[in-house]
Amino acid sequence: MIRAALIIFLVAALATAILAVTGEPGHATVEWLGWRADMTAAAFVLITLLLALSAMMLWRLLLWAAEAPRRAERARAEAKRRQANEVLTRGFVAAAAGDGSEARRLALKAADLADEAPGLARVLAAQAAEAAGDAAAAQAAYTAMLALPDMRLAGHKGLMQLALSRGDVAGAASHAEQAYALPRTGRWAWLALLEARLDVADWDGARELAKSALDRKIVSPIIADRARAALLAASAAQFEGDADPKRRAQALDLAAEAAKLQPTFAPGVVMAARLLAADGKAGRAAQGLETAWKAAPHPALWLAYRDLKTTETPRQRADRLRHLAALNPGARESRILMVEQALVAGDSSGAQQAVKALEAEPVTARTAALFARVAFVAGQPDEARMWMAQAGAAEQEPDWSDLDPEGRAFAYEPADWARLVVSFAETGELIHPRHERRERALGALPELPMSYEPAPFVEAHEAEAVPYEIADELYEDEDLPPPPAPRGGERRASGRRRLASGPRVAK
Template identity: 60%
Template sequence: MIRTFLLFVLLVGAVAVAFALAGEPGRASVEWLGWRADTTAAAGVCAILVLAFFAVTLWRLGLWLAEAPRRAARRKAEARRRQGADALTRGFLAAAAADGSEARRLAQVASDLVEETPALVRLLAAQAAEIAGDRPAAKAAYNAMLGFPEMRLAAHRGLMQTALAQGDRADALAHAKAAYAEAKTGRWAWRALIEDRLENGDWPAALELVQSALTRKIVSPISAERARTALLAASAAGLETDPDPRRRSEAEGFALQSAKLNPGFAPGVVLAARILAASGKTGRAALLIEQAWKLAPHPALALAWRDLNGGETPKARAARFEALAQLNPEHRESRLLRAERALLLHEPAEAAAFAAPLAEAQPSARVCGLMARIAFAAGQADEARAWMARGAAAPAEADWSDLDPQGRAFAYTPTDWARLVSAFSETGELIHPRLERRERMLSELPELPPAYEPATPLLAPEDYLALDAGDAGLFDDGGPDLEPLPPEPPRPRPPAKPAPRRRLASSPRTAK
């Protein structure tokens, strides 16, 4: 209104100035109902403009009065919308705070006020009933939401959660399937389905779900690749001991695919190498282990490498150990492997040089056991027993726990494989279920005599190497006899003394 008035004043001023500048005032005459008015042209134009302005003003005033009821209705509706939006906001906040009764009250208020967004009102009502513990009401609200296409996905998720709360896994799975079929990005539905497949050990169905999730971009390519790697290894483990040759052939294919997808995934590589070696394909198995050792050395890989040839001499085995260690010489496992190689060659001093840096800080039970065997091979029985005592209280190595007491690597149950698939796909790290459950694993400490006689000469290295394979080392699988050492000159016996009293190695010495 103000803008219109200002425009009118400017227009009148412009006309007056135009006539004044022209120097010709002109004449204007108006006759109406017997009246006559004579004036200048400029005054006539100004009069017409004034009359027009008042006419427009009266017209706008009339329209404003006519629209007054409608404006009042709009203000009332706007107030209801604001109140409804406020009720919805506070209702969802109450639901997030797990205040079921307040959420239900606000949901009822919102249903009376909100008309434009009924989907939000229904969702709030369903969530409020669910939080309040009224599962029948929540289920009814979610079922009502199934009739609206835009609300169907949320309804399936709510019904799935309600079914899980009631212990009805079949109904929950049915809603997850329906949601996954309807929505391309339903990650929660995919997660529910993949967990069900893993729990049931249905590895082929899990592989299909992983591939479909990758196609829909639900999971990242790296996570999908890790999941496929672990699932293929689990499939191979389940078929490895099957009596049917065709099933064992499938196991070989699964294991090779796992090793190809991730050459550093120790379970897949060990399974593939074990199956290939059983089929006489030791060359291919050795190539897989070498590739894995370059990427991520693991003790199970070293044992699989050892088992590729069970009829070789200690010198030949030591040479193969050295060749494997040289593929990743700075890694901890390579240093341990080279220490084992030195023990096979009757070189305890060299073995100690490789193992000693690993025993400086807080050695594990495995390192303590290795140091005990090295000390015993060097004729240091007291040192060996000290390392044994230290190893009894030392922590176990997680990777070493993947070996059961029979030395079989990754002898996992289907539940363990399911956990491995989930953990490895998300983090890229192995789990260690045997360590978590504190189950028996391959012994990390050798079996040494519990007592000895101080006056008795310590065992010479060749005498120690003649012990059984369990004492000689975990990497010696009891193959052919060790190569004989060169003869040593006879040792002079000490003069005869009274026989000392026998005592246990663990008994304290008397201070002098």
């Protein structure tokens, strides 16, 4: 306001100066209480502006003096707010560091200072109680949060975690359900409810929960679709082995929906193919497996593809597997499949050629077993044994076949399906319980004797050995007599090794 008055005063002064310069100063007369003043118009304007400016400044001074008590109160409130923020910050840091006693002391101090942020003070009180190991105080603090609409979600989360810490699964699920029912809820509530339903194998209820979470935009469409696909496969798994045709038809519908929803979800695709093949629809099963292989090759896919037909010759089966590998030739699983199809066809040279594409990769138990099989069919049992030894010590890799060579991939228990749903929904990755339990599948390794056989790989030389005599004492290299020149096909003996009178025999 003062700035505006100054601007007006300067404009008026400029206008008066212009009037004075032009030679037309004007005339003004002022009469007040018997007094009379004659002056120029410019002087009158300047005097009037000065009086107005002085009056305004006087008024502002009076207002400043009148507002002094209120201004002092605001300063005290601001100082208290700064102190409260500092105490809250130090309290949260102490709680995060696990210093329960310091956190509780600061929480009590913050309760007196943080009048404008009671929610933060209650959160600090709860976290301080947890850091101090006082479950009753933490329970009371989180319960007090439920009285504040903006703090209810945080209160339910804290109460759920306390219930889980003391093993009260039902109480934890109750708080998660109440939190999920709030207009503004958190993703943790959805995940806690999902896990609670998975624990009891309530696949249908879990699917409804995933759908509602998508509708409320709690989770992204990708996570919701992954969860629904895994849940559909879990539902199909419980009906797959049922003797009732209606249940098996229901399992087929569920597995087909899972494969359609997530073509990269191998358990759903494999299960749908298995059920379709059992229903006499091998063509549709093969088409689904081929589509999945194009999207994301997986070992279980080609195993299921291999078993679609049981009346074909090895050559025909190898041709089918080669066709599957050609759908995604750059993938690692396709390179492995090229080796497998050569082994199926009994093509040892083709297997040796195909396995070269895997030589640059890190050796795992699975690839070492594959190298051992290739070496065995190529007539190299000693090299096969070497790869078998590496397979026993190399890093394990899931092969997704069962321990029984005739068993099924993804033969999961309900608890395994529950873990798979959470893992696949969150990360898109599958779990392999048998691999996690370090169970080993040795059916992929060739059966070889553990001792050397007489002579396929170590043979005595057909030519007669011609030994030469040396003294029994040890000599330095420069003192040894020069050995005779070797005959054609014979190896020169080492100077430090004592020769035998005849060739060694393989043991």
